[in-house]
Amino acid sequence: MGELLMTRGRTTRRGEKKKTLSQRVVFGTNTLVVLLIFLICTVSISHLIHSNKSAAKGYILKELKEEEKLLMQKANYWSLKLSKLTSLNRLESSKISSTMRPLPEIVYLKNDTSVALLK
Secondary structure, eight states, X not given: OOOOOOBSXXXXXXXXXXXXXXXXXXXXXXXXXXXXXXXXXXXXXXHHHHHHHHHHHHHHHHHHHHHHHXXXXXXXXXXXXXXXXXXXXXXXXXXXXXXXXXXXXXXXXXXXXXXXXXX
């Protein structure tokens, strides 16, 4: 029984054995140099990508911290305004302030305004 081998040639005759597709691969110095350069470029590019991502994260973190600082300032402003309004509401609704009467005129006896006389 004959064998049919696939060869690099264009003929498929029975019983004729030529070189098969599986050939021995030999790495020379030029191939090793090209592979080494390719490996170095791949490692360099991956390092650049990683450092670029970490730098971008740093910028985003800085912007978020600035935004947080601005929001904290706004929150402090509104809390001060709220406390001022609530204290004014308490003063208006208290019994002591409703029984007070306005002063007609204040005369200061000394220039440093420490002693006053009510007329």
